[in-house]
Amino acid sequence: MSGNEHFFEGAEKLLEIWFEETSDNRNDLRNIARCDWENVLSHVNCEIISFSKNDLIDAFVLSESSMFVSKRRWILKTCGTTTPLKCLSELIRLASLNGYNIITDLFYSRKNFIRPEAQVAPHKGFTEEVSYLDTLFPNGRSYCLGPGHITDEFLDADPDQTIEILMQNLDVNAMSVFNKKNTTSASEATSISGIDKILPSMHIDDFLFDPCGYSMNGINEKGEYMTIHITPENLFSYVSFETNVAMTNYRNLINQVINTFKPGKFIVTIFANKCSLAYETMKELEVEYSKESHWKRTDMQCCNFPSYNLLFAQYSYNGKNNCK
Numbered sequence: 001m002s003g004n005e006h007f008f009e010g011a012e013k014l015l016e017i018w019f020e021e022t023s024d025n026r027n028d029l030r031n032i033a034r035c036d037w038e039n040v041l042s043h044v045n046c047e048i049i050s051f052s053k054n055d056l057i058d059a060f061v062l063s064e065s066s067m068f069v070s071k072r073r074w075i076l077k078t079c080g081t082t083t084p085l086k087c088l089s090e091l092i093r094l095a096s097l098n099g100y101n102i103i104t105d106l107f108y109s110r111k112n113f114i115r116p117e118a119q120v121a122p123h124k125g126f127t128e129e130v131s132y133l134d135t136l137f138p139n140g141r142s143y144c145l146g147p148g149h150i151t152d153e154f155l156d157a158d159p160d161q162t163i164e165i166l167m168q169n170l171d172v173n174a175m176s177v178f179n180k181k182n183t184t185s186a187s188e189a190t191s192i193s194g195i196d197k198i199l200p201s202m203h204i205d206d207f208l209f210d211p212c213g214y215s216m217n218g219i220n221e222k223g224e225y226m227t228i229h230i231t232p233e234n235l236f237s238y239v240s241f242e243t244n245v246a247m248t249n250y251r252n253l254i255n256q257v258i259n260t261f262k263p264g265k266f267i268v269t270i271f272a273n274k275c276s277l278a279y280e281t282m283k284e285l286e287v288e289y290s291k292e293s294h295w296k297r298t299d300m301q302c303c304n305f306p307s308y309n310l311l312f313a314q315y316s317y318n319g320k321n322n323c324k
């Protein structure tokens with residue numbers, strides 16, 4: 001691809017922060033005003049384009065992906081050439097104004113970029129990102145998994161799990177739904193593609209970009225979320241799926257996501273702490289998943305952190321039409 005051709009970096013940078021609960025039960029990150037979030041996001045170079053909420057979680061669709069705000073947890077997932085690490089100081093200041101002075105966990109991770117040279121500081125590479133985080137959190141740790149993944153990690157206690165499925169080389173027909181030439185609205189794209197059937201309990205807020213591209217947030221009454229972001233352009237197609245729904249086994253969910261988008265290759269990461277339902281079953285998944293399926297596992301790594309387990313697995317299509 002030459003430098004002038006249209007290109008969009010779908011791979012997201014994912015930042016998740018948990019603040020320590022205080023004795024003052026009125027403290028809540030959701031008290032932060034919309035104009036303050038807009039200011040935080042100006043450091044990231046993205047904007048709010050849609051908003052939904054329930055009693056437990058606020059969900060923002062952004063010009064580049066999503067932000068989720070719960071009482072003491074904040075998640076920012078942004079793609080393109082955004083700079084999420086640059087908003088950390090402002091975020092920490094706002095959290096402190098709202099009664100949260102101690103960070104219990106901070107995780108930052110991303111897939112490797114197709115065009116790392118197009119990123120801007122401090123996201124020009126693994127070392128630069130780690131150095132930037134080190135200036136704010138000198139006791140963090142960094143890891144590179146497979147082709148490029150980093151995590152900074154502290155200790156925690158509440159049940160927590162996150163599964164991400166990051167897909168590339170997607171089926172052209174499956175992707176054609178996410179183009180305004182073929183589909184008139186975001187809700188039509190959501191139902192034709194089958195996205196609304198992946199986790200039916202989710203209340204969906206979706207957005208179809210012009211001329212193509214799709215983002216959705218889903219939230220349920222338990223305060224759980226799912227989020228899907230789609231870059232359908234054939235030369236650099238990319239779809240990300242993420243949720244924190246608690247399950248004892250993620251195999252069926254993974255299969256449904258894969259059958260919905262039909263990638264040529266994908267990465268699964270499951271991150272679960274010791275209180276999570278997923279913690280014990282990660283090992284099972286790691287043994288079972290590629291058996292009887294049409295996917296060849298090309299890489300796998302398991303990390304045991306002090307309070308979290310991380311499973312990272314990469315798969316390539318192995319010849320037939322569907323995985324089982």
Ligand SMILES: C[S@@+](CC[C@H](N)C(=O)[O-])C[C@H]1O[C@@H](n2cnc3c(N)ncnc32)[C@H](O)[C@@H]1O
Nearest residue numbers: 008010079209212213214229230231232238240
């Ligand atoms: C849906 S957004 C989010 C990307 C996401 N991280 C992913 O998984 O691919 C990216 C897609 O929307 C398209 N798009 C159209 N207008 C856009 C805008 N104003 N900002 C960001 N993306 C836009 C891009 O070309 C791309 O196909």
